[in-house]
Amino acid sequence: MSTPPVTDGHDEPVDENLPARDDLYANPGLHEHQWRPTDVDPKAEKRAERQVAALFTLSALCTVGLLVAYFTVDEDDTVGNLGAQNLAFGLLLAGALLGIGVGIIQWARKLMADVEIVEYRHPASSSDEDRAATVEALNQGLEESGIGRRPLVRNSLLGAVGLLGLPAIVFLRDLGPTNAQVVANPPFPGSGLEHTLWEKGMRVVRDVVGTPIRPSDLEIGDLVNAEPEALFNGGEDGEPLEGVALQVGKSKGAVVVVRVEPDEIIPGKGRENWSVDGILCYSKICTHVGCPISLYERTTHHLLCPCHQSTFDLSDSARVVFGPAARPLPQLALAVDDEGYLVAQSDFSEPVGPSYWERG
Incomplete structure (x- = not known):
């Protein structure tokens, strides 16, 4: 009877004349540790x-300089072909971040513990003992970093990092005026979160062409994209709005006008006289993230937003029947002027567009 071959545990035959596998590769070991000057010389x-x-202090000074430059360097000043303000912002912010980065590198290279560590590979999932050892190692690393016994380094780092938050707060002023500032001194007609171009007696006109609308122009089931007349005649000065003023007015004043059977309308409380012969008017801007809406299903009176499928029932005060929108579309109260054209009774009674900070 023959003797079975010797294997190494992986069903591979092993030559008995060769040395054991553990003896094939010599342990390279570690080179003799070279102490840094900061490890042996207190000075x-x-x-x-x-x-x-x-x-770290240099970083803090650059941050302070950045704040000073924001208020003292005029945005129209130049250095050569470069804007002086942007140049100052870029250089000083780079200095602030570079000071912290280089300081941390120098801290790690010269002051933190300098020892070699050998770590063996382990299975992907760690045992409770390994996790406890990791926490202990983290605590040990924190102790070896010297942050607790080097108050000069710690405090200068905290000061530099803390100051970096101030430019972000100051630069928020460049996002634009607050709503209160806009109401007090509107840069464009209808500016601000709370108001649009719509006002009492303003005619509802067709989008693009700007022609006014009579109730007799609409049949049951019709949906018309419309705008406030001020977009075309400019309001007081009689000039059409252009540029930013046009975009601001149109983005907030756009509406849809629909006509349904009057007996199918479920008016909201206090809205009994907001329609004219079954004609309703709502903001065209979805209350979810502000997409324009005009996908209308005439038999159900549902208006669908193409972006995220929010669905509003226009016969029931634009109530949300599906999707992520949090509130109904704002409704514009309608009336008829002396010439028989549709007009607004007033501006919207609530802000148009996406919901914000739990309004409504």
């Missing part, structure tokens, strides 16, 4: 600590 250690603190 070098203190000097490195001052260098790191100086870098």
Whole structure:
């Protein structure tokens, strides 16, 4: 009877004349540790600590300089062909971030613990003992970093990082005027979160062409995209709106006008006289994220937003029947002027567009 071949545990035959596998590769070991100057010389250690603190302080000074430049450098000033304000912002912000980055690198290279660690591979899932050991290692690393016993480094780092938040707060002013400032001094007709171009007696006109609408122009089931007349005649000065003023007015004043059977309308409380012979008017801007809506299903009176499928029942005060929209479309109260054209009774009674900070 023959003797079965010797294997290494993986069903592979092993030559018995070769040395054991553990003896094939010599352990390379570790080179002799070379101590850094800061590890053996207290003066070098203190000097490195001052260098790191100086870098963090430089970062803090650049941040302060950035704030000063924001208020003192005029946006029209130039340096050569470059805008002086943008140049100052770029250089000072780069200095603030660079000071923190280089300071942390110097801290790690010269002051944190300098020891070699051998780590063996383990299975992907760690045991409870390994997790506890990891937490202990993190705590040990925190102790070895010296952040607790180096108040100069710690405080200068905290000051530099903390100051970096101030430019972000200051730069928020460039996002535009607040709603209160807009109401007090509107840069364009209908500016601000709370108001649009619509006002009492303003005619409802067809989009693009700007022609006014009579109730007799609409049949049951019709949907018309419309705008406030001020977009075309400019309001007080009689000039059509252009540029930014036109875009602001149109983005907030766009509406849809529909006609349904009067007995199918379910008016909201206080809205009993907001329609004219079954004609209703709603904001065209979805209350979810502000997409324009005009996909109308005439038999159900449902208006569908193409972006995220929010669906509104126009016969029931534009109630949300499906989708992520949080509130109905704002309704514009309608009336008829002396010449028989549709006009608004007033501006919208609530802000148009996406919902914000739990309004309504």
